[in-house]
Amino acid sequence: MAEKEKLIEVKDLQITFRVGKKDFVAVDDVNFDIYRGETFSLVGESGSGKTTIGRAIVRINPTSKGEILFNGKQINGKISKELDREVIQKCQMIFQDPMASLNERAKVDYIISEGLINFHLYKDEKDRAAKVQNALKEVGLLPEFASRFPHEFSGGQRQRIGIARALIMEPEFVVADEPISALDVSIRAQVLNLLNNLKQKRGLTYLFIAHDLSVVRFISDRIAVIHKGRIVELAETEELFHHPLHPYTKALLSAVPTPDPEIEKQKKLIVYDPSIHDYSVDKPKWVEILPGHFVYANDKEVAEYKEQIKD
Amino acid sequence: MEERKPILSAQDIEIEFTLRGRKLKPIRKCSLDLYEGETLAIVGESGSGKSVFTKSFIGMLDNNGGIKSGSIMFEGVDIAKYTKEADWLKIRGKKIAMVFQDPMTSLNPLKVIGEQIREVIELHQGIKGEESKELAIQMLEKVGITDPRNRYNQYPHQFSGGMRQRVVIAIAAACYPQILICDEPTTALDVTIQAQILDLIRNLQKEMGMTVIYITHDLGVVANVADRVAVMYAGEIVEVGKVEEIFYDAQHPYTWALLSSLPQLGVKGEPLATIDGTPPNLYNEIKGDAFAPRNRHALKIDFIENPPYFNVTETHKAKTWLLDPRAPKVEHPHAIQKLRARLKREGNQ
Numbered sequence: 001m002a003e004k005e006k007l008i009e010v011k012d013l014q015i016t017f018r019v020g021k022k023d024f025v026a027v028d029d030v031n032f033d034i035y036r037g038e039t040f041s042l043v044g045e046s047g048s049g050k051t052t053i054g055r056a057i058v059r060i061n062p063t064s065k066g067e068i069l070f071n072g073k074q075i076n077g078k079i080s081k082e083l084d085r086e087v088i089q090k091c092q093m094i095f096q097d098p099m100a101s102l103n104e105r106a107k108v109d110y111i112i113s114e115g116l117i118n119f120h121l122y123k124d125e126k127d128r129a130a131k132v133q134n135a136l137k138e139v140g141l142l143p144e145f146a147s148r149f150p151h152e153f154s155g156g157q158r159q160r161i162g163i164a165r166a167l168i169m170e171p172e173f174v175v176a177d178e179p180i181s182a183l184d185v186s187i188r189a190q191v192l193n194l195l196n197n198l199k200q201k202r203g204l205t206y207l208f209i210a211h212d213l214s215v216v217r218f219i220s221d222r223i224a225v226i227h228k229g230r231i232v233e234l235a236e237t238e239e240l241f242h243h244p245l246h247p248y249t250k251a252l253l254s255a256v257p258t259p260d261p262e263i264e265k266q267k268k269l270i271v272y273d274p275s276i277h278d279y280s281v282d283k284p285k286w287v288e289i290l291p292g293h294f295v296y297a298n299d300k301e302v303a304e305y306k307e308q309i310k311d
Numbered sequence: 312m313e314e315r316k317p318i319l320s321a322q323d324i325e326i327e328f329t330l331r332g333r334k335l336k337p338i339r340k341c342s343l344d345l346y347e348g349e350t351l352a353i354v355g356e357s358g359s360g361k362s363v364f365t366k367s368f369i370g371m372l373d374n375n376g377g378i379k380s381g382s383i384m385f386e387g388v389d390i391a392k393y394t395k396e397a398d399w400l401k402i403r404g405k406k407i408a409m410v411f412q413d414p415m416t417s418l419n420p421l422k423v424i425g426e427q428i429r430e431v432i433e434l435h436q437g438i439k440g441e442e443s444k445e446l447a448i449q450m451l452e453k454v455g456i457t458d459p460r461n462r463y464n465q466y467p468h469q470f471s472g473g474m475r476q477r478v479v480i481a482i483a484a485a486c487y488p489q490i491l492i493c494d495e496p497t498t499a500l501d502v503t504i505q506a507q508i509l510d511l512i513r514n515l516q517k518e519m520g521m522t523v524i525y526i527t528h529d530l531g532v533v534a535n536v537a538d539r540v541a542v543m544y545a546g547e548i549v550e551v552g553k554v555e556e557i558f559y560d561a562q563h564p565y566t567w568a569l570l571s572s573l574p575q576l577g578v579k580g581e582p583l584a585t586i587d588g589t590p591p592n593l594y595n596e597i598k599g600d601a602f603a604p605r606n607r608h609a610l611k612i613d614f615i616e617n618p619p620y621f622n623v624t625e626t627h628k629a630k631t632w633l634l635d636p637r638a639p640k641v642e643h644p645h646a647i648q649k650l651r652a653r654l655k656r657e658g659n660q
Contacts, residue, residue, distance in 0.1 A: 045501040046472070154589075184357050185528045189572035189583040196582065211501050214531070218574035218583070255506040257531025259573050261554040264534040269506050 007071065007173060007205050008034040008057060014065035015052055023064075026052050027229045030066070031286055034173075034205060041208040041216045041237075043252070044226035050209045051096075053226075054175040057207065058091045059084070070173070089119060092166035096178040098158035102150040108161055109146040112136070115169045135164040139194060156187035160194070167198065177209045192219060213256045217241060222292075225249045227272075231286075235293040245295050245305045248272045277301070317344035318522055319368065319407075319490060320384045324391070326363060326546075328376030335593050337363045339546040340381070345490065345522060352525040352533040352554075354569065355543035358590055361526045364543070365492050367391070369407050370399035405435040408488040410512075412495040414475035418467040424478045425451070425463030428485050435486045447485070453518075454481040455511060473504035480511065487519050494526045509536055530573060534558060539626070542566050545591050545601035552627030562621075562629040564606045567644050584644070600632070608633060608641045 015027040027049040034040045042050040055061040056076065057068055068076040075087050095101035102111055112132050115121070122128040133143040139160040150158060159179060166174055176195065180188045196219065198204060210216050216223055217237055224234040225248065233246040244250045251272035258264055277284070282298040289295050289305055297305060326338035337360045345351055353361045366372055368383060370393055383391040385402070393399055411417040419427055428447040432438055438446065444463075451459035454477040467475055476496060483491060493512060497505040513536065516523050525536055533540055533554065540557040542550040542565065550563040561567055570576070571584040588605040591597055600606070603613035612618075612632050621634035633641055 045503055185530070185569060186356055186572055186586045189574070189577075189585045192574060192577075193582045193585060213502065214573075214575045218577045218579060252503060255502045257502075257505075257529065257535055259530040259534050259558065259570065259575055261534040261537070261558050264531070267535070269510065271507075272503075 004035040006033045006069075007036040008207070009069040009072075010053070010057070010066070011069070012066035013053070013056065013063060013068065015049070015056055015061060016064045025229060027056075029286070030226075030229075030231055032224055032231065032234060034207060036172075036205055037203060038221040039199065039206040039208055039219055041210060041220035041223045042226055043210055043213060043216055043223055045211060045252075048226045049229040050226050051177055054093070054177050054207055054209050057173075058093050058175055059087055060093075085119065089115075089121075089169050090171050091173045091175065092169055092171040093175040093177065094159075094162050094166050094179045097182050098155055098162055099182065101162055102158055104150055106149075107146065108136075108148055108150065111150070111161060112146070112165045112168055115165070119169075121169070131168060135168040138167065138198070139164045140190075154187075155183055156190060159183060159187075159191055163191075163194065163198070167202070170202075171204070173205045173207070175207045175209070178211070179208075180215065181210065181212065188215070195219070213252060214258075225252060228274075230296060231294075232296045233294065235290075239290075239293055243293075243309065245289065245293075245308060246297070247276065248274075315346045318347040318385070319345040321364075321368070321391075322382050322384075324364065324367060324381035324383065325379040326360075326367060326372065326376060327379045328373065330375065333594055335376075337546050337593055338367070339597070341543075341546070341548050342381075343541060343548060343551070345524065347489075347522055348520060349538045350516065350523045350525065350536050352527060352537035352540045353543055354528060354530065354533055354540060356528065356590060358593075359543040360546040361543045362494055365409075365494070365524060365526060368490075368492065369403040369409060370396075371403070371409075404431060404483075404488070405486045406488055407490040407492065408483040408486065410476075410480055410483045410491065410493040410496050413499050414472055414479050415499065417479055418475060420467050423464050423466055424470070427478070428482050431482055431485045447481075450481045450485050451478070453515070454478070454484070455507075456481075472500055473508065476500060476504075476508055477511065480508075480515070484515055484519065484521075488521060490522045490524065491516070492524045492526070495528070496525070497532065498527070498529070505532070512536070530558075530570065531575070542569070545597065546593065547601065547630065549602065549631070550627075550629040552623070552629075556624065556627040560623070560627070561643075562623055562627075562634055563602075563631045564608050564633070565602045566629075568605075571644050600630075610638060 010030055010032050013027060013030040014025065016023045016025050030053060042053060044050045052061055056063050063076045067074055070087060073083060109132055112135055113128055116128055116131060122131060132146055136143050136145055141157065141160055180191050183191060199206060208220055220237050222236050223240050224231045227248045233249045244253055251270045254270040279298060282300055284296055284298040286294060286296055287302050289302060295305060321341065321343045324338055324341045328335045341364055355361045367378055378391045381391060382389045390402065425447050428450055429443050432443045432446050448459045448463055451462060456462055456474065456477055470478065497508050500508060527533060537554045540552065540554050541548050544565050550566050557566060561570060568586045572586060574583060577583045586605055591601050599615050600613040600618055603609040610632050618630050618632045620628045620630050622628045632638055
């Protein structure tokens, strides 16, 4: 584990939004590292703050406390213009809804090369056109699609355009925010395969944001489960699926539908009740309970979880 | 198998739309029997016609199209022949009700939710005044909304997505319909909420003795709720059978493809199985088997003649030439053979 290089480090991150005159804490006390070359997933229900964290890393949402490091350099808060440019180029995002994330009035050619234009990352017009064609080919679209408008494409094709737009900047790190939840079953598999291929070919690192644990299990190396703005558990994928500790993780796992009628019909749904935690005196901490397996718990719960591990 | 009478029986339904002078055929000769008390799931990609087909049961097809031929027998009447809205009003919402996909758009934002439930009760049951209000409150309680008396007077925007879907279900179930059609009831919801809504529908079904049709593309949901499954592709039902028969002994290559593209069955580090190509253009006349161009196991005859149904068991039939005695033996895809073994093992852990 030690030789793994940390690409992203998130330390004590807090993000607040102003609602009326009050501050609303959307994300609090979040700590995790993403290693170079891995797929790290954030899983939680809607409103849990998973997208907010992703957006904070690519500098769309401002942070109110804590640090985000990229390649060892701090990238949240006030940073120099050069570093800002570097972050924008090296950290790209793929958005959730391909129907809403493409400019309807621009041609695909412009949509994909907008980043290049803003950063003057091409020698001449010919070079730019060639780059667009390459990006299109890489995501499995035809080069002549460049002259078309987004409304001429299906959902799966639009999502590919969104991926091409992120890739053309030659990023090191990609935040994929529910990239397949808006797509049809048969298209999902295609886009997942594409993301996996690109990762291998380009040595990308992904932050994958999702609420569907079955997809996450297939694609990710490590998973963090987030509930109400706090990460409650973090572990390697199979470890998390086989030995979930936090009650919320267990509830989430029990809700995942399995494509097998016999298992499905015997399934017992676990409902998470946050009031089982008594944090009035014994304050919870972020604890590494096994190597690489973290859980958010107080001392008493840690003792209980340790018992569970032994069984 | 005991003799069960179908509560609704659709025979050879053909639906046609006219769009800018061109004819579009979303449903091509679909037949389906629905038995009392069962849960039937209809699965397929978007555009396969699963919504259009079920909408024809309640006369909700768009104005530019209609049922061209075929019959839908319900309570001894062929409702496919209905043309007047007045006829449909006796059935829609009262005997056959529908839950729509997106709870964010299927409620009236300007009306408190209680009134929206009450409206249905007053229209269909002729109960007025305080009594109908009480019934609406009871209905809210039934679908698991706490403090129903106060929430009666709240607007849809004051509810979360899962709660709104509960309200939509309350509206649909308010008249104790015989058939409840759920059109992707959980696609817009989170997994945890999804599981709760599925439980709710199941409990209501038991309590009210309803027959439920699920329209979905999520095979996990299907495994959870369905007794029987119908797989649709390009306006045809290509395979229908009991849920175990579809999951453990699928016969149609399209069902194989759907099952093996599930990420749950994928092996990490290996690409997932995908379905190449796109569904056929429904404006054109389709020759032969509609799935043939995308089918890895397609035979020559698939491109010439549309296959008939072949019975696998009494309850299970599929529309593929592979089941013809003259067809070559095709091995079922690897991923599906492993389905049972793999999931069993993991389920025990």
